[in-house]
């Protein structure tokens with residue numbers, strides 16, 4: 001009896017200590033366990049989507065793959081946890097995932113009160129509306145009184161409420177937890193309107209029974225800077241995620257691609273030398289090998305390649321670069337220099 | 340310590356203190372309580388330390404913050420400008436609504452099916468058996484989806500609503516639209532009359548029962564009750580100058596507007612929960628009735644009591660004693676299962692408060708504590724009521 005109690009007490013004490021130590025250096029934990037644990041969506045083509053063999057692809061997935069390449073020199077060293085919009089922050093806060101790369105909008109509340117840090121923006125987006133063509137609606141301003149389907153726990157839900165509250169229009173919002181249920185409910189006629197990030201509309205539209213019967217309205221009602229998120233209080237890990245994204249942007253700027261990266265290694269351009277680890281110790285400063293940049297570009301590609309391969313004009317989503325073009329090409333994607 | 344031990348021994352007791360069962364029991368219980376308290380303290384402390392370390396906001400201040408999101412079904416006034424605290428009440432009331440109505444429907448259906456299963460009519464009995472065997476073996480979530488995505492969404496769309504009762508009731512895939520009574524000034528008299536009617540009916544029934552017990556004379560209790568509870572308010576309505584008007588739904592650009600809208604999420608959840616739970620209640624009712632010895636029925640028949648009265652006055656009251664305890668856990672299950680609402684966007688407590696608000700504020704600990712507290716309270720209150728009712732039925736023995 002006594003020994004049993006003692007054992008329980010000791011066990012409890014140990015688990016307390018363990019629980020308190022869990023928020024230590026994420027990067028060390030990742031190296032120990034041998035992979036990056038990445039929180040992604042439950043399936044959003046072009047951003048994070050599993051195929052029938054369970055392999056994930058998409059722009060958000062490529063952030064995780066790039067981290068695998070940076071840390072282990074192997075882009076496949078990333079594992080994925082599918083999270084609904086509602087679950088995602090709790091999963092990150094509790095340490096279930098190392099980062100969230102799941103079309104998540106950077107907002108003040110999330111960046112502060114939720115104890116999170118946004119490591120940058122991998123896709124500048126805005127919220128749009130989709131309706132049935134047969135309704136004859138041509139503008140979001142004609143939507144007063146409509147039933148609107150959307151996801152709970154999203155900025156989308158809040159933006160709609162703001163918009164209709166501002167000009168006192170009546171509306172009915174039907175908010176589901178899972179994206180597939182939203183699509184199904186909209187498709188079956190529960191709602192007149194489906195609203196989410198414009199990128200999400202393009203992607204979810206592919207799931208509708210008859211995609212051609214629907215149109216996306218021209219209005220964009222919000223700013224949705226989407227990017228990867230980490231927990232607050234671990235600057236080393238935050239830096240690595242942030243600079244991994246910057247590296248991919250810098251590579252695009254310098255014309256370094258997954259195809260020419262080997263030749264580029266012998267380039268005379270010092271900036272190229274720095275991002276590929278030929279010169280300097282930028283990797284070391286981030287806690288990874290100096291060839292991190294080479295590995296990322298070789299295995300995943302630069303930002304432009306990732307964009308084109310997943311959501312670009314040649315994919316089913318067919319999204320133009322638009323604001324996501326480099327700053328030097330009329331867009332707003334701008335990365336601080338690696339030097 | 341050694342002195343004390345000496346004392347005990349010199350008192351002639353054969354056991355030393357540490358072998359005294361009473362002392363040992365006391366000490367070990369004190370140690371156990373101490374450990375539990377320490378464990379609890381450590382958990383709470385650990386939580387706060389970690390929240391602090393991860394810079395996650397804590398405290399209940401968020402309840403005053405503006406919610407800024409819309410909810411489709413609110414029983415109390417609510418707008419996007421209301422607070423998270425208000426969301427809590429909206430969610431709570433929606434949970435109580437589905438739980439309350441679900442329990443009533445499931446009980447009625449469950450009793451019906453339970454009695455049908457004992458019917459001598461082969462068809463009736465088989466129908467009931469098939470009902471029970473199918474519904475209780477299909478996962479509830481699937482049944483919810485079946486009603487929501489399968490049945491209700493197959494209704495015509497808003498522009499081609501089914502029109503019933505001459506443009507007063509509409510049915511479409513957005514819900515059921517009923518005329519909505521608007522209580523204007525002066526309608527207070529109706530409510531007072533209703534209250535008076537209920538109280539009066541209660542006393543009349545008591546009087547009638549007493550009289551029947553004493554003299555055997557019967558009194559039309561049922562009609563008296565109907566007259567008092569419905570008649571009195573109606574009289575008040577006429578006398579106070581018809582202060583109630585009716586608002587009908589009208590067609591808008593997209594949907595019908597005005598009137599009383601019953602959203603399909605509510606209907607689907609209600610149907611799924613009550614049909615599912617009724618299949619369990621039916622079995623409980625069947626078992627309860629079978630537990631009443633057949634001699635009771637035979638005795639009643641021998642006294643010339645007709646079949647329906649035998650069931651209602653002899654068998655069911657006795658069966659209830661067996662039925663009530665397991666019935667209570669079905670009621671608790673139904674209420675807790677209503678949290679599956681989240682799958683079809685019915686705004687219950689778990690969906691809007693432990694879901695949307697949690698996600699929006701990130702204050703998981705506070706919100707989950709409140710939500711768990713609510714379910715605990717609902718469960719305890721239900722159990723208390725059922726225990727009271729059970730005790731009352733048990734005492735009916737004479």
Ligand SMILES: N[C@@H](CCC(=O)N[C@@H](CS)C(=O)NCC(=O)O)C(=O)O
Pocket residue numbers: 041042043044083084085103104105151153154155156177178179180196197200201204224226
């Ligand atoms: N960017 C918004 C919305 C993100 C969101 O969850 N969008 C939905 C609709 S596109 C989604 O990703 N669904 C996919 C899923 O739940 O797996 C936010 O961060 O709140």
